Amino acid sequence: MGETGQQSDRVEAMEQTKTCPRCKVTKSLALYAKNKTSRSGLSSHCRECTRKGWSRSRVRSRSADSRAAQAEAKRRDAVLEQDERATAAACKRLAATTAEALGR
Numbered sequence: 001m002g003e004t005g006q007q008s009d010r011v012e013a014m015e016q017t018k019t020c021p022r023c024k025v026t027k028s029l030a031l032y033a034k035n036k037t038s039r040s041g042l043s044s045h046c047r048e049c050t051r052k053g054w055s056r057s058r059v060r061s062r063s064a065d066s067r068a069a070q071a072e073a074k075r076r077d078a079v080l081e082q083d084e085r086a087t088a089a090a091c092k093r094l095a096a097t098t099a100e101a102l103g104r
Helices: 005-015 047-102
Strands: 017-019 026-028 032-034 042-046
Touching (some): 032 047, 042 047
Antiparallel strands (some): 017 026, 032 042
């Protein structure tokens, strides 16, 4: 049996839209990015949801980088402080040894 005009229009209209699984909104195919690896040839999420996902990921990444940078700065400061203490102790020993040698 052939399709009637209304059925054909409905099938065509269904093929022109897609529902985003993240926002649950049916949108035009023009609002989806191309993805050659998917069966439909389009991204599974709409461009807006994809953009929001990347933004969240970027924020998390930057905050992780920030935490890592803070931890590295803390470690570096601790090493520098330890080196300063070691240098000060070595200077005191040298001064004491020099004072002994000079008889003071």
